Amino acid sequence: MSDCCSAPGLLPFTDALSNMLAQVPVITDTLTLPIEQALNYVLAQDIISPLNVPPHDNSAMDGYAFSVDSLNANNILTLVGRSMAGAPFEGKCKKGECIRIMTGAKMPDCCDTVEMQENVEVNGEQITFLQEKKLGANVRNAGEDILLGQQVLVSGRKLSAVDIGVLASLGVAEVVVYRKLKVALIATGDELKKPGQALRSGDIYETNSFVLSAMLEKLHVEVINFGIVEDDFEAIKSAFVSADEQADAVISSGGVSVGDADYTKAVLDDLGEIGFWKIAMKPGKPFAFGKLNNSVFFGLPGNPVSALVTFHQLALVALNKMQNGEALKRTQLTAKCTSDLRKAPGRMDFQRGFLSVNDAGENVVTSTGAQGSGILSSLAKANCFIILPSAQGKVTKGEQVTIQLFDEFL
Ligand code: AMP
Numbered sequence: 494m495s496d497c498c499s500a501p502g503l504l505p506f507t508d509a510l511s512n513m514l515a516q517v518p519v520i521t522d523t524l525t526l527p528i529e530q531a532l533n534y535v536l537a538q539d540i541i542s543p544l545n546v547p548p549h550d551n552s553a554m555d556g557y558a559f560s561v562d563s564l565n566a567n568n569i570l571t572l573v574g575r576s577m578a579g580a581p582f583e584g585k586c587k588k589g590e591c592i593r594i595m596t597g598a599k600m601p602d603c604c605d606t607v608e609m610q611e612n613v614e615v616n617g618e619q620i621t622f623l624q625e626k627k628l629g630a631n632v633r634n635a636g637e638d639i640l641l642g643q644q645v646l647v648s649g650r651k652l653s654a655v656d657i658g659v660l661a662s663l664g665v666a667e668v669v670v671y672r673k674l675k676v677a678l679i680a681t682g683d684e685l686k687k688p689g690q691a692l693r694s695g696d697i698y699e700t701n702s703f704v705l706s707a708m709l710e711k712l713h714v715e716v717i718n719f720g721i722v723e724d725d726f727e728a729i730k731s732a733f734v735s736a737d738e739q740a741d742a743v744i745s746s747g748g749v750s751v752g753d754a755d756y757t758k759a760v761l762d763d764l765g766e767i768g769f770w771k772i773a774m775k776p777g778k779p780f781a782f783g784k785l786n787n788s789v790f791f792g793l794p795g796n797p798v799s800a801l802v803t804f805h806q807l808a809l810v811a812l813n814k815m816q817n818g819e820a821l822k823r824t825q826l827t828a829k830c831t832s833d834l835r836k837a838p839g840r841m842d843f844q845r846g847f848l849s850v851n852d853a854g855e856n857v858v859t860s861t862g863a864q865g866s867g868i869l870s871s872l873a874k875a876n877c878f879i880i881l882p883s884a885q886g887k888v889t890k891g892e893q894v895t896i897q898l899f900d901e902f903l
């Protein structure tokens with residue numbers, strides 16, 4: 494996502510992001526949680542394995558355990574014991590003997606190989622092995638999954654469902670994690686109504702707090718939703734003051750474009766050190782960022798697509814850092830564009846695309862249609878952003894473009 498050629502007066506996207514990342518504080522408070530409550534929390538410790546997984550060599554099959562060099566010419570061994578999962582055979586066996594064994598049962602010390610029961614003939618205690626067996630066949634070795642002392646998970650890891658399983662396999666019952674980040678959401682605008690309310694002439698339904706709240710939930714933060722605040726100096730000030738007292742980060746939408754943002758800007762100038770930026774990105778040119786008394790402030794543009802894209806590309810990345818999460822890795826690919834795309838040099842575009850694979854096995858990306866910053870439905874139809882660098886002009890059908898696949902937050 495290089496950005497060398499932004500229009501004069503606009504802040505390159507990459508500068509905006511690195512500027513924010515350099516300024517946000519990271520939380521240090523931790524808590525200890527049982528692993529069954531730790532899903533999606535960020536680990537605050539490295540996890541070093543206290544044991545081998547599995548702890549002992551064991552059978553991968555129901556069958557018969559034996560030592561390969563104890564097989565005689567006629568491949569018949571005498572059954573002398575049983576090893577069950579949780580009830581191992583602790584005795585000795587000699588040349589010419591074998592042990593009945595079940596999947597997961599500990600390998601007897603005197604055996605090195607397992608034959609599955611389908612490949613033997615049983616006559617009382619006499620077991621005939623019908624096939625040749627390679628030394629160590631059907632044996633799962635101690636530590637083949639995880640070795641004693643191995644680093645398994647690193648601080649900063651956002652715990653997945655699979656991670657919880659891995660922790661359980663280590664016998665780890667509790668983990669130290671960072672507390673949840675608290676994020677306040679404020680939607681500003683006199684025209685905004687909550688879904689369920691009637692619209693008066695000139696009103697629209699409030700969208701941003703809903704989509705942002707849903708994305709924040711996926712980030713696993715505690716959302717403090719202030720809902721809609723009218724365009725009024727005192728109302729905005731009291732919401733911002735209260736949000737700042739309660740949250741680590743305050744996110745507002747609307748009122749940041751110069752000229753029509755009077756109250757928000759006036760209030761923020763009163764409360765903190767907020768930079769009003771014009772970022773060389775599309776959608777989402779106007780953006781505010783800075784520090785209030787206790788929290789970090791992100792002022793998103795009001796248009797729903799601009800709010801969502803700036804949140805996803807900028808604020809979310811900063812919040813993830815504040816949470817101590819390992820850097821977000823977003824998958825980028827190249828794809829052949831199926832149509833011309835309009836683009837003027839000077840800003841980095843995040844256009845809405847749908848990636849698929851054509852009959853020839855090539856990645857192809859199709860624009861999902863109108864790219865207006867208020868047209869949320871075309872974002873809903875997309876599965877990727879088509880990222881066009883600042884310097885790029887229009888795209889011609891058939892050209893290769895860079896796409897960023899939607900991640901788990903969208
Ligand atoms: P503003 O930045 O406040 O001038 O808003 C820009 C555009 O986004 C206007 O058309 C607003 O009506 C719209 N808008 C602002 N906030 C929201 C919101 N929370 N939900 C939906 N649309 C919004």
Ligand code: MG
Nearest residue numbers: 681682747748
């Ligand atoms: Mg407004």
